[in-house]
Amino acid sequence: xxxxxxxxxxxxxxxxxxxxxxxxxxxxxxxYGMHWVRQAPGKGLEWVAVIWNDxxxxxxxDSVKGRITISRDNSKNTLDLQMNSLRxxxxxxxxxxxxVGPFSGFDYWGQGALVTVRS
Amino acid sequence: QSALTQPPSASGSLGQSxxxxxxxxxxxxxxHKYVSWYQQYPGKAPKLxxxxxxxxxxGVPDRFSGSKSGNTASLTVSxxxxxxxxDYYCSSxxxxxxxxFGGGTKLTVL
Numbered sequence: 078x079x080x081x082x083x084x085x086x087x088x089x090x091x092x093x094x095x096x097x098x099x100x101x102x103x104x105x106x107x108x109y110g111m112h113w114v115r116q117a118p119g120k121g122l123e124w125v126a127v128i129w130n131d132x133x134x135x136x137x138x139d140s141v142k143g144r145i146t147i148s149r150d151n152s153k154n155t156l157d158l159q160m161n162s163l164r165x166x167x168x169x170x171x172x173x174x175x176x177v178g179p180f181s182g183f184d185y186w187g188q189g190a191l192v193t194v195r196s
Numbered sequence: 197q198s199a200l201t202q203p204p205s206a207s208g209s210l211g212q213s214x215x216x217x218x219x220x221x222x223x224x225x226x227x228h229k230y231v232s233w234y235q236q237y238p239g240k241a242p243k244l245x246x247x248x249x250x251x252x253x254x255g256v257p258d259r260f261s262g263s264k265s266g267n268t269a270s271l272t273v274s275x276x277x278x279x280x281x282x283d284y285y286c287s288s289x290x291x292x293x294x295x296x297f298g299g300g301t302k303l304t305v306l
Binding site: 112114121122123124127134136138172177180181182183184186187188189 | 199232241244253293297299300
């Protein structure tokens with residue numbers, strides 16, 4: 078069965094970096110585009126970034142552009158999110174998400190990794 | 197990119213139907229077939245209910261149906277059950293490799 082398992086969350090000071098990882102299993106990872114979606118405490122969902130199945134293109138939400146970068150390693154079936162210059166407003170649960178098909182929606186979600194940015 | 201507009205709350209009685217709306221613009225909801233709906237319980241990951249407006253993944257009951265008219269998408273939950281009480285989110289492709297979510301609707305089953 079499809080499994081997405083995030084790791085790397087924690088408490089970090091403002092301005093410091095943090096890297097999240099997502100281990101994928103149960104499907105042909107290299108065949109699917111992958112996303113990160115976040116949810117601030119008590120708030121709604123916010124799309125963060127997408128990377129195409131072959132890793133050739135990545136796109137990020139304006140709110141994180143220049144600070145947060147999505148990447149993947151199809152040989153290891155992993156998806157990463159490098160977060161730099163973190164701000165308090167980046168505090169959220171970050172979900173690793175598989176897309177149904179190009180542009181179509183998000184069919185499998187990880188359990189989420191909590192990132193708390195505070196001094 | 198602005199969030200899609202959903203009512204903060206909705207309610208319906210057991211066995212009845214309820215419809216949740218999701219309003220966007222011609223750049224997102226109105227401009228693409230890529231509208232999807234999600235159900236989320238507190239502390240859990242969202243679950244896909246419908247995608248490409250009205251398609252349902254296997255395992256999702258046909259009580260959940262999606263539709264779209266112009267810049268507004270809708271999710272209808274028929275035959276309400278107690279377990280349908282949850283938060284519901286819409287999402288749309290917004291062009292230029294961007295996606296946008298709605299603010300979420302809390303559904304209460306009376």
